[in-house]
Amino acid sequence: MKNALGAVDTVLLLGGRSEIGLEIVRLLVGLGASRVVLAVRGEFVPPELDAEVHVVPFDALDVHAHGAVFSKAVELVGDLDVVISAFGVLGSQAHYDADPAAAAEAVAVNYSGHVSAGLHAARVLREQGHGTLVMLSSVAGARVRRANFVYGSAKAGLDGFAQGLGDALHGSGARVLIVRPGFVIGRMTEGLTPAPMSSTPRQVALATVGALRDGASSVWVPRALGPVFGVLRLLPRALWRRMPR
Numbered sequence: 001m002k003n004a005l006g007a008v009d010t011v012l013l014l015g016g017r018s019e020i021g022l023e024i025v026r027l028l029v030g031l032g033a034s035r036v037v038l039a040v041r042g043e044f045v046p047p048e049l050d051a052e053v054h055v056v057p058f059d060a061l062d063v064h065a066h067g068a069v070f071s072k073a074v075e076l077v078g079d080l081d082v083v084i085s086a087f088g089v090l091g092s093q094a095h096y097d098a099d100p101a102a103a104a105e106a107v108a109v110n111y112s113g114h115v116s117a118g119l120h121a122a123r124v125l126r127e128q129g130h131g132t133l134v135m136l137s138s139v140a141g142a143r144v145r146r147a148n149f150v151y152g153s154a155k156a157g158l159d160g161f162a163q164g165l166g167d168a169l170h171g172s173g174a175r176v177l178i179v180r181p182g183f184v185i186g187r188m189t190e191g192l193t194p195a196p197m198s199s200t201p202r203q204v205a206l207a208t209v210g211a212l213r214d215g216a217s218s219v220w221v222p223r224a225l226g227p228v229f230g231v232l233r234l235l236p237r238a239l240w241r242r243m244p245r
Contacts, residue, residue: 035052130174
C-alpha cells in the first residue's frame with residue numbers, strides 16, 4: 001500500500017538488470033518507497049538501495065512461472081503500488097535475418113513475455129483495487145522501420161497490448177502507464193550511433209516518475225517525440241522506406 005503521505009511504498013521491477021528500470025526504482029526509493037522486489041534471470045547482486053530489497057527469479061520465456069513470481073512478490077512486500085515491466089533484448093536486424101530462430105526468441109521476450117507478465121500484473125492490481133503497471137514500450141513500435149523491424153514489430157505489439165490492457169483496467173483503481181523512449185544511450189545500445197533526440201536512462205526515469213505523479217496514461221521521452229511521430233505516421237510508405245537505416 002502507499003505510505004501515510006500517499007507516496008509509492010512497494011515496487012516490483014520485472015527485469016532487475018534494466019538500466020531504465022533501476023533508475024526508476026532509485027527515484028521512487030528517494031521519494032519514499034521502502035520495499036522493492038527485483039525479478040531477474042540468473043545470479044544477481046542487487047545494487048545498494050535505501051530500502052528493503054528482495055530478489056526473485058524471473059525468466060521472460062518461462063511464462064508458466066510468471067504467476068508464481070507475482071505470488072512471491074506479494075508474499076514478500078504485500079500490495080504492489082508499482083510494477084515496472086522493463087525486460088527486453090535489442091539485437092540487430094542483420095543477426096535476425098541470418099537466424100530466424102533468434103528473431104522468434106527475441107519477439108517472445110519483447111512481446112509474449114510482457115503479455116504474460118502484464119496479465120498477471122493486471123490480475124493482482126485489479127484485486128488490490130489500486131496500483132500502476134509501467135510498461136516500457138519504444139518509439140520503434142510507433143511506426144516500424146526496415147532497419148529494426150523485428151524489434152520494432154514486437155514493440156508495436158507490446159504498445160497495442162498495453163493500450164488495450166489500460167482500457168480493460170479502467171474503473172478498477174488500477175492503471176497502465178506506457179513509456180515510449182526514443183534512442184536511449186546505455187548498455188543495450190552500446191556501440192550504436194545515437195539517434196536525434198536521444199536520452200539517458202536517468203532522463204527516461206525522471207519522465208516516468210513525473211508521469212506516475214501526474215496520473216498520465218502515456219509519456220514520450222523526450223516529449224517532443226510525440227508530435228514528431230504524429231507527423232511521421234502520415235508519411236507515404238515510399239518515403240518511409242528511405243528513412244536512414
